[in-house]
Amino acid sequence: MTDTPATVVADTPRRGRPRGSYAKTEGRRQEILAAAFEVFSTSGYRSGSLKDVADKVGLTQAGLLHHFPNKEALLEAVLTLRDEESVARTGALSAQGIGLLHGLVELTRYNTTIPGLVALYCVLSAEATDPDHPAHEYFQRRYNWVRGTMKDAFAEIQRHGQLRPGIAPPAAARQLAALMDGLQVQWLLDNDSVDMPAEVVAFLEAITTEKF
Amino acid sequence: MTDTPATVVADTPRRGRPRGSYAKTEGRRQEILAAAFEVFSTSGYRSGSLKDVADKVGLTQAGLLHHFPNKEALLEAVLTLRDEESVARTGALSAQGIGLLHGLVELTRYNTTIPGLVALYCVLSAEATDPDHPAHEYFQRRYNWVRGTMKDAFAEIQRHGQLRPGIAPPAAARQLAALMDGLQVQWLLDNDSVDMPAEVVAFLEAITTEKF
DNA sequence: ATGAAAACCTAGTGGGTACTAGGTTTTTAT
């Protein structure tokens, strides 16, 4: 570390020690995550196979496992990525009060354009009901966060006198979360059976004095 | 068919042709169905294995397949049995109008005592979202029936002037079905996160003028 | 009691699973 001060760059790595990933690696990772997303969406985590994912992206199973150490890590990466994208896309979740509710209606509308993502969360959340499922704690945390955010929104709405009497913010939050999930199952089973955004709007208008 | 009228019973089977099942067979079938129910509840249909079921009941896989020709038939038998039991047990589904809604609250209360059954429908309905799933049509039919029954109940309530203005019976039905399903996911993930019957009651009291 | 069917088993089939060991090709900093 002390000799050859001629090169500023060279003194950290010299005789072939560490090395970052190559230029196209990040792209590959994204391809893999997209493929894994598709597979887990339709087959769930337990039935979705690494081979399915690898085939979709034109790799072997072993090649895939060079990028993700194991199946569980792949699932976690998919979930994390989707959370980030979801937060980045919709300002729904950063808004407060009525703004958040409007955002949720908008999110529901958007969801009808991406059945794959809806299926992913629908299938995985049911699977993750099992305490041994690798995503069990993820979904516990997720629901706590969702309910908490919704509760705060309803509380603020109540402060503005826009929540109908007899409606408690925590209950409204639990019900809204449940309603949105339940609608997704019915919608996935038969697209024409429910108009998700319309039902969410109807529910919100039933418990508030606002228009959505 | 015309001769030997002496014996009424004997003329159909004679020299070792057909034979009914043995005395204990029905019991075995029930044991198998109970085991399959447990396995499918926690692992779903696709990940739940015949070996798991066979082990639980003390049989080999081959022995199990003597009673049910294949895995799909086993699933169908489980679903059919549970539907029959559910209908037989709760008069909830035969009642009409307000009676049916009270029955649904009661059913929800009962469901909190049988997490296994709740998990079965929760996991399977999500899995069956895939059109290729063997229970796909079963759940489509089931939801149509559930929504139809609920719609009729709300329509009757409306006729009695007990449905709050602005609430449409078909929408109320879709929302109630969705709410009950969604609550189950949250409850299965964490029993203490939601009080299912209380939330159903709160929802019903928000859209009707009745007390539940 | 006896014989035939029902109940059940052993031992396979062909296939899929996640994952690993060890080698080859590709990239890239030097």
Next chain:
DNA sequence: ATAAAAACCTAGTACCCACTAGGTTTTCAT
């Protein structure tokens, strides 16, 4: 240009899957 790490592959592990062929044991009507 070269050398080492990253990217990727072949080939394998040990296991699980639904399902079958063919035989043995158990039940039970005669």
